[in-house]
Amino acid sequence: MKAAILKTIGQPLTIEDIPEPVPGAGEVLVRVLAAPVLAYAQEVFTGQRHYPLLLPLAPGCGAVGLVEKIGPDATRLKPGQLVFCDPTVRSRDDALSPDIMLQGWVASGEGPQKLQAHFRNGSFAEKMLLPLENAFSLNHVRSIDPAKLTWLNTLLVPYSGFLAAGLQPGQVVMVNGATGHFGSAAVAIAVAMGAARVVALGRNEQALNTLVRQFGSRVRPVLLSADETTGSNRLREGTEGSSITYSAYSLSEDEAMNRKRFMEAAEGPIDCLLDILGPIHDSAPTRRGIMAVRPGGTAVLMGGVQANLDIPYNYVMRNNLVIRGQWMCPRHAPSLLVELIHSGLLALEPFSVSTFSLEQVSQAVQHAHDHGGAFQLTVLKPSSL
Numbered sequence: 001m002k003a004a005i006l007k008t009i010g011q012p013l014t015i016e017d018i019p020e021p022v023p024g025a026g027e028v029l030v031r032v033l034a035a036p037v038l039a040y041a042q043e044v045f046t047g048q049r050h051y052p053l054l055l056p057l058a059p060g061c062g063a064v065g066l067v068e069k070i071g072p073d074a075t076r077l078k079p080g081q082l083v084f085c086d087p088t089v090r091s092r093d094d095a096l097s098p099d100i101m102l103q104g105w106v107a108s109g110e111g112p113q114k115l116q117a118h119f120r121n122g123s124f125a126e127k128m129l130l131p132l133e134n135a136f137s138l139n140h141v142r143s144i145d146p147a148k149l150t151w152l153n154t155l156l157v158p159y160s161g162f163l164a165a166g167l168q169p170g171q172v173v174m175v176n177g178a179t180g181h182f183g184s185a186a187v188a189i190a191v192a193m194g195a196a197r198v199v200a201l202g203r204n205e206q207a208l209n210t211l212v213r214q215f216g217s218r219v220r221p222v223l224l225s226a227d228e229t230t231g232s233n234r235l236r237e238g239t240e241g242s243s244i245t246y247s248a249y250s251l252s253e254d255e256a257m258n259r260k261r262f263m264e265a266a267e268g269p270i271d272c273l274l275d276i277l278g279p280i281h282d283s284a285p286t287r288r289g290i291m292a293v294r295p296g297g298t299a300v301l302m303g304g305v306q307a308n309l310d311i312p313y314n315y316v317m318r319n320n321l322v323i324r325g326q327w328m329c330p331r332h333a334p335s336l337l338v339e340l341i342h343s344g345l346l347a348l349e350p351f352s353v354s355t356f357s358l359e360q361v362s363q364a365v366q367h368a369h370d371h372g373g374a375f376q377l378t379v380l381k382p383s384s385l
Helices: 041-046 110-118 152-165 181-192 205-215 253-266 284-290 313-318 333-343 358-370
Strands: 002-005 014-017 027-037 063-070 082-085 088-090 100-102 127-131 135-137 172-176 197-202 219-223 272-275 298-301 322-325 352-357 376-381
Touching (some): 002 358, 014 358, 027 082, 027 358, 041 358, 063 127, 100 110, 135 333, 152 172, 152 181, 152 272, 152 298, 152 333, 172 181, 172 253, 172 284, 181 205, 197 205, 197 253, 205 219, 253 284, 272 284, 352 358
Parallel strands (some): 172 197, 172 272, 197 219, 272 298, 352 376
Antiparallel strands (some): 002 014, 027 063, 027 127, 027 376, 063 082, 082 135, 088 100
């Protein structure tokens, strides 16, 4: 079978013939119909982003394809089924704290690299081997173009964030980084899950207006200026010298002003923050969002912020805030997300795709780099129906 192989960081991918995998127990072989090309793939392949990978391999994170062969213990999957291939692969010998890797993409640490040594190749190939539990049936949405269904890979990220927050219909959410690729998807997910209002924070006025046009008046845009995305607020100290002074932290003037502005857009308290900012080197925007969440609310961190987050202990404690991280999706999330699409609650019409053949992988990687914003996805099509 043919695959796009990354042999060395900094070198172009090459199309090669590699052996076809044979599925054993707990495995499935899928013929890849469509694979998303992430906007930052070029940065990974050139080494600008250091992602631990066992080279050589066929990269590619997630796919939609047809079941080709199944292992002897498969009870539901059948050859010919359309499936979503979840790249989040977990070790099976520790249910509480499994090692996790993204197949064909990143394996950080000894345990994840053991997983990658076996499930080595990703979706930039005509066929890929993956664990049975990572193949989710798409037969009930088979009428949708497989290339369009690769949006599941993006949509799963914010969907998992809102699952982690316990988002309920009628609640008010705020999305930090709403105009980016994942942030705009988060707005779509929040609306589909029944959020009463979605406060969308971003610097791109045109993109914010597009969100309102696409998803209606429940989206409440807040345009941020450039200086609002940098600069940390000074904490009020609860200590003076070596003596301890009890002080319940209260919002600074800047924090209070921002909270008031966000709540005005929300028409009331904000139940949940989803922070999905890109790899910026300043945590001030994240902190600003957390400080705007109502007492008893939740903030979920899913972005790529490359800075420490300084949050006042007393404020979090006295306001019963929940601050939690969420990386990728829980096991049940893909099935639930597919049902949102099947039910009509989440429409894929706004989400565009640009497709390339396997032989055009270099052009696809460049296109993804140049067109990686809101509602844009580059898709590789290694095989045909």
